[in-house]
Amino acid sequence: xxxxxxxxxxxxxxxxxxxxxxxxxxxxxxxxxxxxxxxxxxxxxxxxxxxxxxxxxxxxxxxxxxxxxxxxxxxxxxxxxxxxxxxxxxxxxxxxxxxxxxxxxxxxxxxxxxxxxxxxxxxxxxxxxxxxxxxxxxxxxxxxxxxxxxxxxxxxxxxxxxxxxxxxxxxxxxxxxxxxxxxxxxxxxxxxxxxxxxxxxxxxxxxxxxxxxxxxxxxxxxxxxxxxxxxxxxxxxxxxxxxxxxxxxxxxxxxxxxxxxxxxxxxxxxxxxxxxxxxxxxxxxxxxxxxxxxxxxxxxxxxxxxxxxxxxxxxxxxxxxxxxxxxxxxxxxxxxxxxxxxxxxxxxxxxxxxxxxxxxxxxxxxxxxxxxxxxxxxxxxxxxxxxxxxxxxxxxxxxxxxxxxxxxxxxx
Numbered sequence: 515x516x517x518x519x520x521x522x523x524x525x526x527x528x529x530x531x532x533x534x535x536x537x538x539x540x541x542x543x544x545x546x547x548x549x550x551x552x553x554x555x556x557x558x559x560x561x562x563x564x565x566x567x568x569x570x571x572x573x574x575x576x577x578x579x580x581x582x583x584x585x586x587x588x589x590x591x592x593x594x595x596x597x598x599x600x601x602x603x604x605x606x607x608x609x610x611x612x613x614x615x616x617x618x619x620x621x622x623x624x625x626x627x628x629x630x631x632x633x634x635x636x637x638x639x640x641x642x643x644x645x646x647x648x649x650x651x652x653x654x655x656x657x658x659x660x661x662x663x664x665x666x667x668x669x670x671x672x673x674x675x676x677x678x679x680x681x682x683x684x685x686x687x688x689x690x691x692x693x694x695x696x697x698x699x700x701x702x703x704x705x706x707x708x709x710x711x712x713x714x715x716x717x718x719x720x721x722x723x724x725x726x727x728x729x730x731x732x733x734x735x736x737x738x739x740x741x742x743x744x745x746x747x748x749x750x751x752x753x754x755x756x757x758x759x760x761x762x763x764x765x766x767x768x769x770x771x772x773x774x775x776x777x778x779x780x781x782x783x784x785x786x787x788x789x790x791x792x793x794x795x796x797x798x799x800x801x802x803x804x805x806x807x808x809x810x811x812x813x814x815x816x817x818x819x820x821x822x823x824x825x826x827x828x829x830x831x832x833x834x835x836x837x838x839x840x841x842x843x844x845x846x847x848x849x850x851x852x853x854x855x856x857x858x859x860x861x862x863x864x865x866x867x868x869x870x871x872x873x874x875x876x877x878x879x880x881x882x883x884x885x886x887x888x889x890x891x892x893x894x895x896x897x898x899x900x901x902x903x904x905x906x907x908x909x910x911x912x913x914x915x916x917x918x919x920x921x922x923x924x925x926x
Contacts (some may be wrong), residue, residue, distance in 0.1 A: 528569050529882030529919055530638060532608070535580040535870070537885060537909055538573075541602070542595035552910075559913045560602060569916050571602040572881065575610050575644045576873045578740060579761035584748040592748070596740035605739070607644040608637050608877050615840045615876070616811035619828065620818035622838045633818055637880040642738035647730055647814060727817075765869030772864045776856040783857035792858045796849045801832035804845025807876075808835065839879045846897040847875060854893075865889075878904065883915055 541557045543549040549557075563569050577599065584592045608614070620633045715733035737746045782788045808825045815821055828835040835841040851868060854860040865871075871890045878884045878894065878901050886894060891907035906915050 527923065528567055529916070529923075530606075530880070531569050531571050531883045531912070531916065532574070532874070532877050532881045532885060533571060533577075533602070534874070534885040534887060534909070535577055536887065538577065538581055538595055538598050538602075540909070541598035542591065545594040545597055545601075546590055556910065556913070557598075563913065563916055564602065568920055570606050572606045572608050572638065573599050573603045573644065573740075574608045574874070574877060575646075576761055576870060578644065578743065580870050582740070582744060582748070584744065592744055593741065596744045599740045605640055605642045607639050607642055608880060609639055610644060610646045610814075611873055611876055612646060612810045612812075613814045613817065614880075615807060615838070616814040616818045616820060618838045618840050619808070619811055619824060620820055623820075623824060635818065637877070642735065645734045645738060647727060647817060761870050761873065762866070763869075764873060765866045768869040768872070769864050769866045772852060772855060772868075775852065776861075776864065779857050789858050793853060796853055796858065800845040800849035801836045801841070802845075803848050804841035804843070805829050805832045805835040807840050807844045808838070810840075840876050843875050843878065843898060844872060847872060847893060850893060850897045882919060883912070885909065885912065 540549060540553045544554045544557050560569075560571070564571060581595050581599070582592055609617070614637055617633060617635055617637060624632050715729040718729055718732075737743050779792065805828060808828055811820075811825065812822070815824070828838065828841075832841075832845075836845060852858070855862045855864045868890075871886060874884075874886065875890075875894060878898070882904060883906055884904050885891075885906050888907050891905050895902040895905050895907075906912050
C-alpha cells in the first residue's frame with residue numbers, strides 16, 4: 515500500500531508561518547512610509563514575535579513571482595517589498611514547487627519499495643533555497659562552450675581551408691577553465707556577484723571539481739536573497755525575465771480554461787438535473803485533476819531517487835496519486851472552485867489570482883499557519899477540513915493565532 519497523505523508534517527518549534535503575497539505588499543508600503551498605522555503596528559508585532567523566537571516566517575518562489583513586478587518608475591515599491599520579505603523571513607524559505615511535489619511523491623512511494631528509504635530532505639530551507647535545481651544548465655557546459663567557440667570561429671569568414679582548420683583545432687585545445695577563471699572577476703562585477711560564486715560554480719564545473727547540482731546551488735544561492743535578486747535579476751541581467759510570468763501564466767491559463775467551461779455550460783445550468791449531473795462528474799474527476807500537478811515534478815526526479823515511471827504509475831491511478839498531498843489539494847480545490855464559478859453551484863467571478871493561490875496552497879501541509887485572502891481561505895477550509903486549523907483568513911488575526919498555537923504547545 516502506498517503511504518497515506520498526512521494531515522500536516524510534524525510541527526516545528528518554533529512554528530512555520532506562510533504569509534499571503536498581499537501581506538508583504540502591505541508591509542512593503544509600511545517600509546516606504548506609505549502604510550497605515552494598523553499595518554505598521556501589525557508588522558512590528560510580527561517582527562517582535564520573530565525576534566522572541568516564537569515563530570519562523572517562510573517565503574517561496576511563488577511569493578517572489580507574484581510580488582516582485584519591476585519597473586524603474588516603481589523601483590522603490592519593489593525594493594521595499596523585497597526588504598519586507600527579508601526582514602520577516604531572513605533566510606527561511608519553502609522549496610521550489612516542482613521539488614516540493616517530487617519530495618512528496620518520494621515520501622508517498624517509499625513504504626512500498628524495498629529498495630527505497632524514507633527521504634531525509636525537507637520542504638523547509640534556512641538558506642534561501644527557493645529557486646529550482648538548474649543542474650541541466652551546467653551539464654555539458656564545457657562541450658557547449660567548445661561548440662559555441664568553434665561555431666564563432668567558423669563564422670569569421672576566414673578564407674583558406676588549411677588556415678581555418680588550424681584555427682578551429684587550436685580553439686578546441688583552448689583551456690576553457692582558465693579562460694573562465696580569468697573572466698570571473700569581470701563577470702562578477704558586471705552582475706554584482708561574489709567572485710567566489712562564479713569561480714566555484716562555472717570554473718568548478720569546467721575543472722571537474724564540483725557537480726552540476728553543486729554549481730547550481732552555489733551560483734543561484736549568491737543571488738537568492740530577495741533584495742539581491744531584485745538588483746541582479748531585474749536591474750543587471752539583460753536576458754529574458756520569465757519569473758514574474760511563470761506564476762501569472764498559471765493563473766491566466768486556469769482562468770481561460772474555466773471561462774471556456776463556464777461558456778459551454780451556460781445554456782444548461784438552469785436545469786437542476788444537469789447541475790446535479792455535472793456536480794457528480796466533477797466529484798468523480800477531482801482526483802484525475804489532482805494528478806495533473808505531478809507534471810511539475812518531472813525535472814526534479816533524480817534528486818529524490820525517482821524516475822518517470824513513478825509518475826506514470828500515479829497518473830494512471832488517481833486514487834493512489836491522491837495520497838500525494840499536492841495532488842489531493844489540487845484535485846479538491848480545483849473541482850470545488852470550478853463548481854462555484856461556472857454555474858454548477860454558483861456563478862462567482864473567475865479570478866486570475868486563483869492559479870497563484872493554488873500554488874501557494876501546495877505549501878499548506880508543510881507549515882503550522884498559512885495565510886490566504888478571505889475567499890480562498892474559505893475555499894480551502896471547506897475542501898480540506900483536515901488542514902483547516904492552520905488557515906488564517908485575516909491578517910489581523912495572525913498574532914493571536916501564533917500566540918494560541920504556542921500556548922497549546924506549552925501545555926502539551
